[in-house]
Amino acid sequence: MLAIYEKKTTSLDLYRPLRNYISMFYSEREAQNLEDDLQTVKQYRSDLERQPDPSPTSRRDLLQKYFKALCLIETRFPISPDNDHINSVTFVWNDAFKQKQKASQQNIHLEKAATLFNLGAVYSQIGLSFDRATVEGRRQAIHAFIAAAGAFAYLRDNAAAKASVGTSTTVDVSVECVGMLERLMLAQAQECVFENTISKGSTPGVSAKISRQVGLYYEEALAALNVAPLKDHFDKGWTAHVQLKAALFYAEACYWYSLELHEKEDIAEEIARLKSGASTLAEAKKSSKGAAAQLLDAISKLEANINRNLDRAVKENDRVYLMRVPSPSFLPPLPAFSMVKTMPMNELLDASKEKMFASIxxxxxxxxxxxxxxxxxxxxxxxxxxxxxxxxxxxxxxxxxxxxxxxxxxxxxxSLPTDLKEDVEAVQISQGPAGLEAELQQLMDLRRVNQELLVQTEELLQKEATEDSQFRSQFGTQWTRPQSSTLTKNLQDRLNRFAANLKQAVDSDARIEHSVRDHSALMSILDCQPIESALPxxxxxxxxxxxxxxxxxxxxxxxxxxxxxxxxxxxxxxxxxxxxxxxxxxxxxxxxxxxxxxxxxxxxxxxxxxxxxxxxxxxxxxxxxxxxxxxx
Incomplete structure (x- = not known):
């Protein structure tokens, strides 16, 4: 199987630019308070630059922590060539597959993309480190490979497009490349499942479906490797390896499916499937230069098994069944079933719960x-x-x-409802209908007083206006006081509003009086105590x-x-x-x-x-x- 090597970078000091920005745009005190966070980021970047790490798991943890820190930095510290941004930071990263090619950008997108790429690479290395001769080793390898697929998929969906903007980019973090790597990691995870399937002695039908899906994943990766921008970017050994794996697992599916057909005595399709597998292996071996000996050995063993079963099936058909063998091109696609899927990384890489730089x-x-x-x-x-x-x-x-x-x-x-009983008691405490009559009489008296005050005020204002007019006629320009209408405008406006309110109140009082008169018979029961004695x-x-x-x-x-x-x-x-x-x-x-x-x-x-x-x-x-x- 294939492991991916990490991208390499050049040394970079993030501490000083970040601290200067905090001190300039917030305060020196804030910079002092965030000293621990700044030192942590500095340490993460320093550890990232040191390759290789003797412990893949500690390397994985470092990359995850650093990526979360980058997410926090991105939302708080603008890094770009602009004058009022952090413009002294340039991230430089080499291509993982053509290390002489490098990219440099004055933004955080390349740094995030490279960190995610390296996380996927480390997961792939972890997957290869397990002993796949054991059930537990295969289980752990599957988990590592689907995690690697998850890292590459997360990179494709969240960072690859941004990192590819601009003139300075590398192919390894492109959408096409990380998409291909995701399929490759899924192929290797499904391959581990197939190894488990064979180890458990599963039925030929199950083995055929599992192996066919392995082949499909490899075929998808191979298709991406054969077109731009990945064509000619990878070492030929890579392409040969993926091509041989795709052929191998297509042939594996043909072999296991033919065993199921043999049990059903469908000899004609069995022969066609075996011929298809044999021809695929023969064609693949033509471009096997540089392939691993272990892979070539697996192809040879499978080819021998296919040819042996093919000879047997042909003889049985010639002697017993005499069935016409269909052309492989007319056969329906082999059934496939995926037992793996890309691990979601959203929660694992979620930085929302991190406390770093929280005060900014x-x-x-x-x-x-x-x-x-x-x-x-x-x-x-x-x-x-x-x-x-x-x-x-x-x-x-x-x-x-x-x-x-x-x-x-x-x-x-x-008994009356509680709300109504409380209302009745409140009326009775206020002396019932008699008390209401007294209140209405008092209201009429107050209304009369207000009307009198209104008339008096209007008369005073009119008197003042008349006197002002007389003096103005008598003294002419010697009478320098402002006009009465100007001086009394606010008073006149307030008087008009008061008159309108009083008219509205009079109308309301009239309605209340009318209502009391109309319901005098009903209101008489309010004098009864308890009130229930007067109710039907x-x-x-x-x-x-x-x-x-x-x-x-x-x-x-x-x-x-x-x-x-x-x-x-x-x-x-x-x-x-x-x-x-x-x-x-x-x-x-x-x-x-x-x-x-x-x-x-x-x-x-x-x-x-x-x-x-x-x-x-x-x-x-x-x-x-x-x-x-x-x-x-």
């Missing part, structure tokens, strides 16, 4: 946080209004149907509906209990919303996000979707219950 919050992140908080507040406000409206709707609709008061009365409970009782013949009365009342009670349950749920949902907002600390993710804030906002806001759906279901359930209660 750029203005863009602060603004993004403010916008996100506004979006969350809008959700909370909208959903809280829905919950409040739902509770208010229930109260009003039940009141329109005299529920639950009518059921309580039917059961002999003649709701007894059985009044409520007799039909023979099913008890069932109807029972159904109403059940529905009302369900409404109470929904009401309690609404209170709990509102508390859950507030708790979610309290725990929603999105600033670390904003600080480490190198992509669009909009994408991050959509992902984070989606957390509130389930509880919003619960609220919608609660409101809908309440509406259905209210309709059911209305029918009952």
């Amino acid at each position: 919050v750029p203005d863009s992140s602060a603004k993004a946080l403010s916008r996100y908080t506004e979006m969350v507040d809008n959700i909370i406000r909208t959903q809280a209004e829905k919950l409040q409206q739902g509770s208010e709707l229930t109260r009003v609709r039940l009141k329109e149907m005299d529920l639950p008061d009518s059921i309580l009365s039917l059961e002999g409970n003649l 009782s709701l007894a059985r013949p009044i409520m007799s509906l039909d023979a099913n009365e008890d069932a109807i009342v029972g159904a109403l009670k059940q529905s009302l209990r369900q409404l109470e349950t929904l009401g309690a749920q609404r209170a709990g949902l509102e508390d859950m919303l507030k708790e979610m907002k309290w725990k929603d600390d999105v600033l670390p993710k904003l600080m480490t996000s190198a992509g669009s804030y909009e994408d991050l906002f959509r992902k984070e806001i989606a957390k509130y979707d389930p509880i919003c759906e619960d609220i919608a279901q609660n409101i809908e359930g309440q509406e259905q219950l209210l309709l059911q209660i209305q029918v009952t």
